[in-house]
Amino acid sequence: KDDAIKVNTTSIYFADVALLWWCRRSTDEKPGGNTIRTWEEFQRELKKQFYPQYAEKEARAKLCYLTQLFGSMFGRLASKESSNLL
Incomplete structure (x- = not known):
């Protein structure tokens, strides 16, 4: 539950390209698919997208x-x- 709070709280502060990425990432999730469930997964996906x-x-x-x-x-x-x- 703490991880979900961290992910949701952090995503509130996204702007511009990061916000678009997060909206797309969140809406593209299929049931049982590649859903971000933990803080570590969130950090990994964010770095993969924006960290060269x-x-x-x-x-x-x-x-x-x-x-x-x-x-x-x-x-x-x-x-x-x-x-x-x-």
């Missing part, structure tokens, strides 16, 4: 790049400041 397959990998790659970029910028800045102190 490689989004996490791409985000990690961007973070790694930015870390290296800012690390080298900080290193150059620190080196310049230390040489100014001498």
Whole structure:
């Protein structure tokens, strides 16, 4: 019962494309078919629909790049400041 409350409460806040997806998903369900019954199923279906397959990998790659970029910028800045102190 708690899962049904979570799913119903969350779906109230959907807008635009997510709302259309949920309405279609809810009305397409057939008796005994692929009905979302648990919070885990809801999260899985939502991610499958809206979370790109490689989004996490791409985000990690961007973070790694930015870390290296800012690390080298900080290193150059620190080196310049230390040489100014001498």
